[in-house]
Amino acid sequence: MQGLLYIVSGPSGAGKSTVIKSTLDKIHGFSFSVSYTTREKRPGEIDGKDYFFINKSTFLKMKEDGKFLEWAEVHGNYYATSKKFVEKKLKESRGLVLDVDVQGALNIKKIYKNAIYIFILPPSNEDLEKRLKKRGTESKDSLEIRLKDAKWEISHMKDFDYVIVNQEIKESTNQLISVLVAEQLKRERFDERAPFFFKKQL
Amino acid sequence: MQGLLYIVSGPSGAGKSTVIKSTLDKIHGFSFSVSYTTREKRPGEIDGKDYFFINKSTFLKMKEDGKFLEWAEVHGNYYATSKKFVEKKLKESRGLVLDVDVQGALNIKKIYKNAIYIFILPPSNEDLEKRLKKRGTESKDSLEIRLKDAKWEISHMKDFDYVIVNQEIKESTNQLISVLVAEQLKRERFDERAPFFFKKQL
Numbered sequence: 540m541q542g543l544l545y546i547v548s549g550p551s552g553a554g555k556s557t558v559i560k561s562t563l564d565k566i567h568g569f570s571f572s573v574s575y576t577t578r579e580k581r582p583g584e585i586d587g588k589d590y591f592f593i594n595k596s597t598f599l600k601m602k603e604d605g606k607f608l609e610w611a612e613v614h615g616n617y618y619a620t621s622k623k624f625v626e627k628k629l630k631e632s633r634g635l636v637l638d639v640d641v642q643g644a645l646n647i648k649k650i651y652k653n654a655i656y657i658f659i660l661p662p663s664n665e666d667l668e669k670r671l672k673k674r675g676t677e678s679k680d681s682l683e684i685r686l687k688d689a690k691w692e693i694s695h696m697k698d699f700d701y702v703i704v705n706q707e708i709k710e711s712t713n714q715l716i717s718v719l720v721a722e723q724l725k726r727e728r729f730d731e732r733a734p735f736f737f738k739k740q741l
Numbered sequence: 742m743q744g745l746l747y748i749v750s751g752p753s754g755a756g757k758s759t760v761i762k763s764t765l766d767k768i769h770g771f772s773f774s775v776s777y778t779t780r781e782k783r784p785g786e787i788d789g790k791d792y793f794f795i796n797k798s799t800f801l802k803m804k805e806d807g808k809f810l811e812w813a814e815v816h817g818n819y820y821a822t823s824k825k826f827v828e829k830k831l832k833e834s835r836g837l838v839l840d841v842d843v844q845g846a847l848n849i850k851k852i853y854k855n856a857i858y859i860f861i862l863p864p865s866n867e868d869l870e871k872r873l874k875k876r877g878t879e880s881k882d883s884l885e886i887r888l889k890d891a892k893w894e895i896s897h898m899k900d901f902d903y904v905i906v907n908q909e910i911k912e913s914t915n916q917l918i919s920v921l922v923a924e925q926l927k928r929e930r931f932d933e934r935a936p937f938f939f940k941k942q943l
Contacts, residue, residue, distance in 0.1 A: 697927065697928070700927065700928055701926045701928055702927075702928045702931040712924075714922060717918065717919040717923040718919075718923045721922075721924070724904060724916055724920060725901065725903060725904075725906060726899070726901050726903055729898070
């Protein structure tokens with residue numbers, strides 16, 4: 540089996556991690572790619588489940604050793620996706636979901652052109668600003684820088700296949716489930732799923 | 742609003758009408774295109790809801806008057822989709838679902854290239870044969886002809902965007918819902934749905 544790769548991204552503060560978590564709790568056969576990060580653990584986060592939390596020197600060593608599919612620096616913290624983890628999970632499951640910032644998503648797109656790119660937006664600019672202000676406690680950057688970054692990130696929505704406006708977590712979850720499932724049903728992927736119709740004559 | 746047009750098709754006996762009905766019962770904002778037919782009403786079917794049941798001479802008059810978007814003859818019965826009905830419903834709803842035979846779907850594809858084409862398959866050839874035998878009571882054609890038609894229909898699966906294998910009605914319903922919803926989330930359609938992100942500066 541070769542599973543599909545789903546890249547879920549969007550400006551920080553759009554709530555993408557919550558939507559992904561809620562989605563993967565509700566469906567079977569899909570896995571989540573756990574990223575490496577140097578940022579501080581937030582309350583409720585679990586090492587090895589939400590992220591692999593590592594320090595900067597370990598991160599830079601892994602990067603040097605070519606262990607990462609992509610890496611990015613966002614608001615002073617490093618994030619990366621492990622090559623080995625992705626390749627293993629794609630063999631084991633129908634689909635693997637990656638939670639990455641927009642920079643990371645664009646880097647992955649250079650390698651995995653056939654992955655499915657999903658952009659999650661906050662419901663409005665006002666809402667985004669509110670969420671970014673709240674995030675201010677974790678980041679050393681000024682609100683101005685965070686808003687500028689979000690603007691750049693939203694300008695790259697054009698590089699994505701689907702857009703989910705995260706108005707209400709339950710609806711966004713259903714929408715993400717729909718994208719994951721519908722992509723599995725694409726006709727050009729049917730050959731691998733149920734070849735009996737072609738092999739057997741009626 | 743300009744809704745999306747979804748064409749659901751497949752060999753007769755695949756159970757597409759049941760899947761469509763169950764899908765539209767579960768979601769809001771989507772309508773069903775009621776077809777015209779000259780075939781006999783089956784138990785439980787309602788005129789004006791499942792089909793508009795008309796006789797052959799009325800059918801031929803409407804066809805002559807150019808009222809139909811497509812029409813087809815299947816196993817000695819006529820089926821057609823009303824142009825006016827489709828245009829009206831596409832203005833009123835997020836999506837309009839058409840239940841048509843493969844011939845009809847291919848005819849519609851000549852006109853609506855941007856519609857979404859979904860193919861519903863029975864779980865196996867054996868199952869298809871069983872269902873077609875059961876249908877024998879309604880049709881004057883021999884089983885041999887019905888099998889030959891089904892073979893031709895399945896050979897046109899390549900012209901469709903999605904394939905759903907109707908193994909279990911609940912799962913097929915969830916899959917059809919996923920396709921209807923995911924297509925609404927395509928990024929190129931986002932402009933029309935939530936233009937505020939582009940009009941307002943962060």
